[in-house]
Amino acid sequence: MNMRVYIVISLFSVLLSSCGGGSKKETVTEKTKRTPETEALLVSLKQMPGYGIMFGQHDAPVYGIGWQGDENRSDVKSVCGDYPAVMSFDLGHIELGKENNLDNVSFDRIRREIIAQYNRGGVITISWHVDNPATGGNSWDVSDSTTVASLLFDGMNHVKLLRWLDCVANFMNSLQTEEGVKVPVIFRPWHEHTGSWFWWGEQLCTTADYKALWRLTYDYLCEKGVDNLLYAYSPGVEPGSVDEYLARYPGDDIVDLVGFDCYVYNENDYLRQMTTMLKIVTEVATQHNKAMAVTETGYETIPDSVWWTQTLLPLLTDYPVSYVLVWRNAYNRDNHYYAPYPGHMSEADFVTFYENPRTLFLTDVQSINIYTENK
Template structure:
């Protein structure tokens, strides 16, 4: 790539050098006097300026949350306004390794290493003085720095490197003693950062919080003409919006007729910053698209009917494809509008109450899940879904229902057994998921903040509609939604 160039400017005096002289004479190294401030602001106006994005080793971009005024963080999975900084090269000329630079967020405040380094980094300085100056270092090389190069930023006063702790997902500190992985950033000029899809942004963010934070979620079942009924109820109780909104395609005729209302709510929630999830309580292919709960969704297929369903081209297989086809316009509409959705079909595979569940082995329930995945993604081109594989806490043979790593992105466990959020269940999900995210797919009683601290890999929990109010007091709901390890909608980065 071509080097990043800028016009040469005339420097009156190097502030870092001036600061060191003042330190030797016993004066403060931050020297925020009126005269010095005026000199520094004049120099900044004359210096070369570039709009840049900085991506940490893990793929998270440095972000000035809300444009500035708070801590510098490394949680964002793509480069937008809050991830864009004005880099001022105080040395002038072509940007070189060793040059002294400042960074300014879109809100007009400078990135600042408090007391010159050794602790937190913020984006709140009203002017650029010593604490706001950094030496840019080319990692693994010297000389000219180009867009796409690996760099590190070192405080000019304390000598510490900016570090995205744990490779990103939280605050950035000025504590690095050398330029290692956490201290390595990729510098992109505005517009040159890799483009990511909404699906990648949501999934990358979910992966980034695994082990530290849990998204608060709420399901909204019937009626589909009120698709935010229980989300609104949670907001009314807690004053906060669930970070995950969940809807359902459902099975009753009146709810099937209202699917567009539900999908429009999904788009609205996604635009507001929520993670969106869709479920599908479907009717068996031996009945009509609309059916009853008892004797419909809750029913059995004979072994011969099941085998026919799995046989491509058979009558039941054609009916099943027609049912899936009817979901495609809704999913395509989400894709066309840039909405990524978690999709959790044929949930609670290991319980045999639903017509699709309780069948082990390669031709069992997991095969229907695989067929649905392949038909939607490969045949219909629906590539905006994040696939959730779901079981319930009533048996431990999860591997008998696992469709395979290629078929799911998140493994979820539904909690309805009376013994609650035990370590045994947590460990069982960790074992089956490997390094992939795990989630509390459904629950009536919500986990406490302490339970989530002890089991930090749960990336979201989802309360089940009205059951949340049967099992949790208003105080308990307020407490979990206010917990520092639980994320509500306003605390998520946004996706569009």
């Protein structure tokens, strides 16, 4: 296995804000200065392809096949003896004031796992499957094509969105170690917008309104003192060119990482879509000086015993990908898993994938000094 590394953590203190009502401001007058650790993370993400490709999984340490809520566990760790270098979590239902998110994981547990992953030297990314504020439905409720417009300034749900963003800000600001270090996070709002299965999707709002929603989100979180976020722009596989990929791009000043989500539904289509998107996003990342990642991918149930080494890794090798993240291993839904577990048909191949010098797991990234500026 490639070299193991240790992450040096510096200290930075912040005050905790609370979740409450928001003021109606169009923009912040000055961009919030990010913490040194957050700035260092961005530099590390850009440099990471020189070391290899970090492997990540959604909800890796909170449940898996046949278990839920155990401490110090993940299916990935059970297979290869190591945690993913990147862990993803979701804030869906935090806007409703609930104790648990949409996958029934408590926000207290998510907070603890985020801090633990940072203390271990890993990377954290957060998505937000936010409920539909106009209809009361979930993220997939696309029955009202005016939802996004209603959230913008003078819209009937604008104040509601600000209250919901207060809850997000409160959570992000609460991500602090015992020493007061604020944990950097890659935040991925309004993702997969080039499809139309979410209420913020392409056919549900205009280009101008989508960009305005992004900027409102960014500006308001900055106003609330959230200074530990990098922002990821994450379409699906619908774009066929750089111009199409950038059609709803909210701006270089508020985007730090560019990526895409791509799943296997047909193996030939997957190879074609991944190749197309990797070429497009590489060009965008190069032209706009952004970090690059495959922000979601995977093959549900992984029915190919050599998928890791014969499909996924060869696809990524020639591109400057900082990380690739597969989706969750659901404990409460049959045949909904994207990483192997002990006894799975792809277990041996995943170990070979883990041992490849180009793949980076937690112990591999522990000496890259991800959170220090002078590398």
